[in-house]
Amino acid sequence: MNPGEIDKVFRDEAGRxxxxxxxxVGDFDLAEDALQDAFAVAIEHxxxxxxxxxxxxxxxxxxxxxxxxRVRRQIAFRGKQQALxxxxxxxxxxxxxxxxxxxxxxLRLIFTCCHPxxxxxxxxxxxxxxxxxxxxxxxxxAFLVSEEAMAQxxxxxxxxxxxxxxxxxxxxxxxxxxxxxxxxAVIYLVFTEGYVATSGADLMRPDLLAEAIRLGxxxxxxxxxxxxxxxxxxxxxxxxxxxxxxxxxxxDIVLLEEQDRTLWDRAQIEAGLRLVDDALRVxxxxxxxxxxxxxxxxxxxxxxxxxxxxxxxAGLYEVLLRISPSPVIELNHAAAVSMVDGPGRALDLVDAxxxxxxxxxxxxxxxxxxxxxxxxxxxxxxxxAYVAATAATQLEPLRRLxxxxxxxxx
Amino acid sequence: MQxxxxxxxxxxxxxKNDAATAQKMMxxxxxxxxxxxxxxxxxxxxxxxxxxxxxTVRVRDGKMLATDGPFAETREQLxxxxxxxxxxxxxxxxxxxxxxxxxxxxxxxxxxxxYEK
Numbered sequence: 293m294n295p296g297e298i299d300k301v302f303r304d305e306a307g308r309x310x311x312x313x314x315x316x317v318g319d320f321d322l323a324e325d326a327l328q329d330a331f332a333v334a335i336e337h338x339x340x341x342x343x344x345x346x347x348x349x350x351x352x353x354x355x356x357x358x359x360x361x362r363v364r365r366q367i368a369f370r371g372k373q374q375a376l377x378x379x380x381x382x383x384x385x386x387x388x389x390x391x392x393x394x395x396x397x398x399l400r401l402i403f404t405c406c407h408p409x410x411x412x413x414x415x416x417x418x419x420x421x422x423x424x425x426x427x428x429x430x431x432x433x434a435f436l437v438s439e440e441a442m443a444q445x446x447x448x449x450x451x452x453x454x455x456x457x458x459x460x461x462x463x464x465x466x467x468x469x470x471x472x473x474x475x476x477a478v479i480y481l482v483f484t485e486g487y488v489a490t491s492g493a494d495l496m497r498p499d500l501l502a503e504a505i506r507l508g509x510x511x512x513x514x515x516x517x518x519x520x521x522x523x524x525x526x527x528x529x530x531x532x533x534x535x536x537x538x539x540x541x542x543x544d545i546v547l548l549e550e551q552d553r554t555l556w557d558r559a560q561i562e563a564g565l566r567l568v569d570d571a572l573r574v575x576x577x578x579x580x581x582x583x584x585x586x587x588x589x590x591x592x593x594x595x596x597x598x599x600x601x602x603x604x605x606a607g608l609y610e611v612l613l614r615i616s617p618s619p620v621i622e623l624n625h626a627a628a629v630s631m632v633d634g635p636g637r638a639l640d641l642v643d644a645x646x647x648x649x650x651x652x653x654x655x656x657x658x659x660x661x662x663x664x665x666x667x668x669x670x671x672x673x674x675x676x677a678y679v680a681a682t683a684a685t686q687l688e689p690l691r692r693l694x695x696x697x698x699x700x701x702x
Numbered sequence: 703m704q705x706x707x708x709x710x711x712x713x714x715x716x717x718k719n720d721a722a723t724a725q726k727m728m729x730x731x732x733x734x735x736x737x738x739x740x741x742x743x744x745x746x747x748x749x750x751x752x753x754x755x756x757x758t759v760r761v762r763d764g765k766m767l768a769t770d771g772p773f774a775e776t777r778e779q780l781x782x783x784x785x786x787x788x789x790x791x792x793x794x795x796x797x798x799x800x801x802x803x804x805x806x807x808x809x810x811x812x813x814x815x816x817y818e819k
Contacts, residue, residue, distance in 0.1 A: 407791075408767075408768040408769070409757040409768055409769075409770055409791060409795070410770050411769070411770035411771065414770065448754050451754065451755065452754060452755045455751045455755040455813050456751070456755040456756075456757065456791045456811075456813050457788075457789075457790045457791045457794070457813060458790070458791045458792075459789075459790040459791065459792055463792075467792070
């Protein structure tokens with residue numbers, strides 16, 4: 293068994309092993325430390341021979357014993373009575389568990405990491421670190437903060453879990469809908485950062501795209517027949533399927549109207565389309581992610597940009613404006629309207645939204661305006677808007693796109 | 703008359719203190735507390751966990767909003783308090799959301815510091 297293969301097992305099993313360990317030992321930090329201990333033992337044992345049949349059970353078992361060792365050492369050094377009680381509880385736990393219990397562990401971990409008592413960026417960091425099994429350095433890189441700052445953020449979060457008494461549980465029925473929305477928002481945040489990065493040299497971060505889809509699939513398996521989950525997963529699959537067409541080999545952005553649609557991943561689109569249908573068939577009120585996925589499905593099905601069903605897309609954005617209104621949806625709606633009623637009507641909508649001030653800080657506003665002005669032949673205003681758009685973004689490929697537009701106008 | 707004495711200090715600076723300084727402060731607090739118990743002035747008192755453990759709860763349009771961190775709105779002032787027993791943070795938040803002022807103001811939920819015996 294080589295180190296690469298062992299690494300892959302760790303990566304695949306870390307989240308689920310940790311989820312169970314936290315329940316068994318009742319403490320995030322102790323579970324994480326013990327799992328690291330178990331990884332070290334595994335590297336030693338597995339290098340020489342085969343990986344055990346059930347590596348997760350093996351890891352959980354070893355880590356559980358390591359956790360008990362750690363608690364024993366604490367008792368010896370500090371004589372804490374509380375720790376003694378803790379150890380007795382640990383010993384009483386039976387390590388063999390039915391599979392349903394283990395699935396519940398994963399949900400417990402997901403819902404705890406996405407608890408509303410954490411700031412959104414903390415939820416994302418905790419989820420990537422513990423559920424996704426990314427290293428602190430990887431999570432730090434994903435969000436362009438120093439490893440030290442990220443480590444500090446994670447320490448604070450785990451401290452809050454312990455000190456504030458955030459329960460390690462799947463929410464009860466009454467609270468479920470709102471809490472699930474919170475989990476989906478975290479996964480979507482990971483995805484959108486991967487799809488269009490906030491800043492840097494690269495348009496996309498494929499590792500975050502893959503991680504978000506992995507989390508979406510996991511959640512869909514753990515909680516089947518939820519329209520929101522299926523909708524989000526479909527949305528992510530359909531967007532991600534266009535990845536190869538979205539940039540040139542040199543890393544320049546290729547706009548939707550310019551994309552070579554034969555580069556799109558057809559198999560992934562088929563999977564996404566099936567999920568959209570499943571999502572829309574689940575009884576209940578329409579879910580925002582499912583409607584967004586239905587829009588993505590219309591793009592994926594269209595043979596070309598011109599032959600896209602723009603009236604239906606504009607209509608679906610109107611549905612979204614009713615069920616989950618936001619300035620960003622208004623902007624997307626306006627872009628769709630520009631393809632149905634022309635850029636003039638769309639510009640009125642964008643300016644009305646901007647006048648209400650809801651879009652302050654949304655960096656794509658000047659870019660959308662610039663595109664509409666360009667299509668209206670209002671050159672000078674378009675140039676001005678592209679300059680504003682350039683100033684508003686920190687993403688190099690977007691800056692190059694706007695520079696290209698300014699050249700074309702000049 | 704009864705009065706609420708609210709203790710404010712820079713928790714980041716305070717956390718930098720070495721063990722000896724912290725212990726000295728603790729001893730002073732013990733002496734002070736004993737003093738006001740003996741004089742009959744003491745009603746209740748607790749040390750709070752740092753603001754990094756706080757959650758702020760608001761209810762707007764019938765929807766409960768919980769956010770990370772302490773209450774930070776300078777336009778609102780402390781108007782009252784409840785000390786409650788709850789099984790976990792979810793239960794505490796649920797109670798906080800039922801306080802009538804949660805609809806117009808904010809309720810900061812902060813765990814009480816429990817000293818290990």
